[in-house]
Amino acid sequence: MIATVGYFEPWWIQIIKAIVIFAVGLQLVPVVLLAERKLLGRFQSRYGPNRVGPYGAMQPLADILKLLTKEQFRPTTSIGFLFALAPIISILTAVAAFAIIPFGNTQDIFGTKVGLYGIDVSIGPLYVFAFGGVAFYGIMLGGWSSGSKYSFLGAMRGAAQLISYEVSQGLALVGVVITAQTLSLTGIVTAQKGMWYVVPQLFGFLIFLVASFAETNRAPFDLTEADAELVGGYNTEFGGGRFASYYFAEYLNVIVVSGIVTTVFLGGWLLPFGIHPPGWVDPFVVLFKMSLITFLFIWVRATLPRLRYDQLMSFGWKVLLPLATLNTLITAIVVVATH
Template sequence: MSSVLAPLAPFAEVGFAESWWIQIIKAVVIFLVGFTLVPLALMLDRKLMGRMQMRYGPNRVGPFGALQPMADIGKLLFKQQFRPRTSVGFLFAVAPAISMVCAAAAFAAIPFGDTVDIFGAKVGLYGIDVSIGILYIFAWSALSVYGLMLGGWASGSKYSFLGAMRSAAQLISYEVSMGLSLIGVVITAGTLSLTGIVEAQAGMWYIIPQFIGFCIFLVAAFAETGRPPFDLSEADAELVGGYSTEYGGGRFASYYAAEYFHMVIASAIAVTMFFGGWMLPFGIDPPQWVDPIVVLVKTVLVICVFVWARTTFPRPRYDQLMSLGWKILLPLATANALVTAIIVVVTH
């Protein structure tokens, strides 16, 4: 029996307990960092896309246009709130909040470093380090579908409801491939803990042995976050604005921010699972205060890949999108997981 339970030992580890005041401070920091990265990602998206299209992008508000995201957010927040007469009031208001809360809860599991000693207290540079870290993130990502579905249904509009149905089908389809693409990393590391996966990459980042898994994850992340070229849930030429057609003001800003928040989270997951998290290559071992900066820089570089894909690839038809997910990515991800499992068993 002990030999059977031995492989499960990494999943049963219990982390240290932090003081309640440390947990409160970390919760505040997570919200501040997370919602600060959203306008920065928005600005990077618009400026980099402008350069790729040989134009300036935002350059009027603030130095080099740096305050343009704040101007956009302020404009939306001060707009009058309204809703259609056929909408369901309570659900119409709650739906955008669901998307934001799910994104913030998933972001709490992203590790920005190992445990450090701050004023004699042991503090982990992450919100929460559960033994099922990646499953925790996928659980919250799955719940975010309800924010889109409720928003489309509660709007009382056929176009919004069709956009919500597209979103649900797209997210569910590609979440399967995304989960399977990470199975190879989990098998290789031998743990579901995100900090454990980062530490397991001390010798070699998993982007090398799991390059196919990374490519599958990246393509699935485009569809999961609703980013172009897979933004068919809100394709303006077909469905006006998708599930958010009837939204305006602060509620639309919540949906807009949640989309960029999920892009940041997907980039951070890619950094954690494939690019060594806070670790630097070639055995470089910087001070621990550098670890969060390393994670942020790597995350920004992955976000640049999202922007590059937006400016490069055309939008496919919806049937082509679903065929790619079920007929190509899913079998490829399954084969990658099986091959990885066989290699791990043979070499160990």
């Protein structure tokens, strides 16, 4: 049931796991980046990047090299230390949230029991929300310290958007937690052995997905950077490595949210119809499901137009929040009635 290891893994395994998580996260971001640009090209009847390497596969490498070798500059109106600190906060919280996603159950690797996740905390999803809350300061401080109107407006929108949709996102997960009766993410996965929660918690799944689009500042909720109105939003004044940090954090957040959806609603490493592959297949199952959700993110971005700001607010508070509350209430009643 609840993973047998946790705090009792040897210290060297925890260090190796930290390095592996950071490396995997670092590798996934360029892949998602390339996939997004290629797919957006296809959605819009064009080729997408196809010059660097075979099929344009080296494009992210070229992008990263370009960004990292650019000159670091900042506007004279900006506030120096906050301007440098803000991208660091963004990237730090994104990587920290990635640590919680379980890629498999406890495995025996060379006689040592290793959980295929960074940590399995007893507070589960609350850990993600805690880092999500801190991630807000990355956007807010970045926009505020730039000393530019566009950045400031983007940051303010980001602030209002994040606190509005965080509530619905959290409430959508409460339904799952009530059904699984545990907060541990590995516990939630093993509780889905009979049926993935996407079926009994369909409304929770949809609400969580929509709220996640807003939380990760992705289209159609990308009002923080709305390039038609705000040039680039909160990161208008950022260039070079700092812009790369923001970009990295945004895509890592998409990956983390895909991981949470996979874990909480799509059965994590479990396969349907009782198929039981050997343990080393588990991470690939999780990665496959995550890539499906990431594809959905890109698909939605290519399909839907951006909302207007007041539409975003009234949708969050007047539609999504009541639905999420109702979902939690009905789930609680059903669980109590069937016990």
